[in-house]
Amino acid sequence: MMKQTLIDRLRRRFQGKKVLVVGLGIQGGGVGLVRFFSSLGARVTVTDAKSARQLRSAIDQLRDCPVSYRFGPHQERDFLDCDVIFTGPSVKRDLPALMIARKKRIPIETELAFFMEHCPAKLIGVTGTRGKSTTSAMIYQVLKAAGKKVFLAGNVSGQSTINLLNVVDKNSLVVLELSSWQLAGFHAKRISPSAAVFTNLYPDHLNYYRTLDEYHNDKKAIYLYQRPGDLLVLNRSLAQLLPRKEVKGRMVFFRAEDFPAKLRYLRGRHNQENAAAALVTLEQLGIKKEFAIKQLLRFTGLVSRQETIAKIGTVEIVNDTTSTTPTATIRAIDSFYDKNIVLILGGNSKNLPVDGLLTKLPQVKKIVLLAGSFTDQILPRLRASCPDKITPVYHELQPAVATAYRLACRLKPSYLLFSPGATSFAMFNNEFHRGEEFVRICRALTSK
Numbered sequence: 001m002m003k004q005t006l007i008d009r010l011r012r013r014f015q016g017k018k019v020l021v022v023g024l025g026i027q028g029g030g031v032g033l034v035r036f037f038s039s040l041g042a043r044v045t046v047t048d049a050k051s052a053r054q055l056r057s058a059i060d061q062l063r064d065c066p067v068s069y070r071f072g073p074h075q076e077r078d079f080l081d082c083d084v085i086f087t088g089p090s091v092k093r094d095l096p097a098l099m100i101a102r103k104k105r106i107p108i109e110t111e112l113a114f115f116m117e118h119c120p121a122k123l124i125g126v127t128g129t130r131g132k133s134t135t136s137a138m139i140y141q142v143l144k145a146a147g148k149k150v151f152l153a154g155n156v157s158g159q160s161t162i163n164l165l166n167v168v169d170k171n172s173l174v175v176l177e178l179s180s181w182q183l184a185g186f187h188a189k190r191i192s193p194s195a196a197v198f199t200n201l202y203p204d205h206l207n208y209y210r211t212l213d214e215y216h217n218d219k220k221a222i223y224l225y226q227r228p229g230d231l232l233v234l235n236r237s238l239a240q241l242l243p244r245k246e247v248k249g250r251m252v253f254f255r256a257e258d259f260p261a262k263l264r265y266l267r268g269r270h271n272q273e274n275a276a277a278a279l280v281t282l283e284q285l286g287i288k289k290e291f292a293i294k295q296l297l298r299f300t301g302l303v304s305r306q307e308t309i310a311k312i313g314t315v316e317i318v319n320d321t322t323s324t325t326p327t328a329t330i331r332a333i334d335s336f337y338d339k340n341i342v343l344i345l346g347g348n349s350k351n352l353p354v355d356g357l358l359t360k361l362p363q364v365k366k367i368v369l370l371a372g373s374f375t376d377q378i379l380p381r382l383r384a385s386c387p388d389k390i391t392p393v394y395h396e397l398q399p400a401v402a403t404a405y406r407l408a409c410r411l412k413p414s415y416l417l418f419s420p421g422a423t424s425f426a427m428f429n430n431e432f433h434r435g436e437e438f439v440r441i442c443r444a445l446t447s448k
């Protein structure tokens with residue numbers, strides 16, 4: 001009854017209203033917003049700086065929705081001729097048209113903050129520079145195995161968070177993977193999930209944020225607006241970074257050693273840390289420790305995250321395309337240290353520190369380079385420190401993979417490790433598009 005009352009209330013509020021969605025997104029992040037507000041009877045307009053051709057996949061999903069589109073440069077009139085604006089996760093807050101709308105006091109919303117504000121379910125938010133996807137999925141799978149009515153949403157490809165308002169109730173649980181961009185919208189509403197998990201914090205997204213403090217501040221929205229009695233599960237390494245006076249809820253710490261068994265399907269200390277975060281959270285949510293451990297040991301990992309996609313003779317091919325930072329590549333090298341590594345590295349820069357990665361690269365046998373601003377940044381130092389390890393820079397993925405496979409076949413046994421350590425935008429729409437192409441190329445190579 002409650003969910004129907006909620007939807008009725010939202011329909012009364014938005015029917016006939018003009019809703020502007022800023023950023024449909026190549027991954028279709030705005031599709032769910034358009035569907036939800038169209039179903040409420042709102043008049044929805046989408047504005048996106050990309051072309052219709054670039055957004056074709058998302059547009060095709062909305063053929064049955066009465067929506068108006070504006071492609072190319074954003075038009076000020078669209079931002080002024082609306083009742084409410086919903087911005088996509090990567091839309092910058094200082095976008096000129098948004099700043100004008102803000103001055104005119106037009107409400108500016110984000111999907112996740114709106115969902116949080118109206119959702120009747122218990123919310124478990126998970127953030128961190130690394131590990132949030134894996135930790136979220138672990139918590140979700142165990143809760144599901146325990147028979148809970150649970151949903152996984154947030155920064156999850158293919159899942160519309162806002163449309164969960166049609167199905168959740170006060171007895172539901174929603175595990176939300178939350179990026180810094182999504183958390184940014186929590187500040188305006190001063191809202192945080194009642195159960196929050198903070199996996200770790202490293203430099204990231206400095207191609208988007210002006211300073212590291214700005215990035216950290218958005219991450220802190222996971223707990224800043226909690227109430228007394230709420231829960232914050234926190235990596236022990238963050239204890240000194242988060243002032244105790246900022247935390248209103250109850251803090252519970254975790255570290256890798258808190259997971260008492262070796263994971264069967266996932267490698268690396270960082271995944272033991274993810275499992276520990278999940279285990280501590282699940283215990284706080286009332287799940288028995290022995291049951292949670294048993295279920296976590298069954299967790300097989302996520303697509304595109306240190307994922308073995310093939311074993312050909314003595315070569316194991318690993319897709320770690322979600323490695324978009326030097327820290328992620330360091331973790332991948334640490335995870336696959338037991339054999340010779342041929343590393344495919346490079347792409348565009350996030351303006352992150354690189355010294356740690358360059359110190360780690362001597363553990364790699366060969367480095368196949370992909371074009372991009374990150375590669376331009378590190379190439380002089382690679383030429384000076386390990387000229388015999390690096391290949392020429394490739395501007396296409398197919399010949400890079402072919403070279404890497406040939407080199408890996410000579411090193412027995414070996415990993416062909418696709419862990420670029422940079423963004424994909426030099427060649428691809430996003431890291432998932434990059435991973436799909438990598439898998440396709442590998443299958444074509446190995447089927448010959």
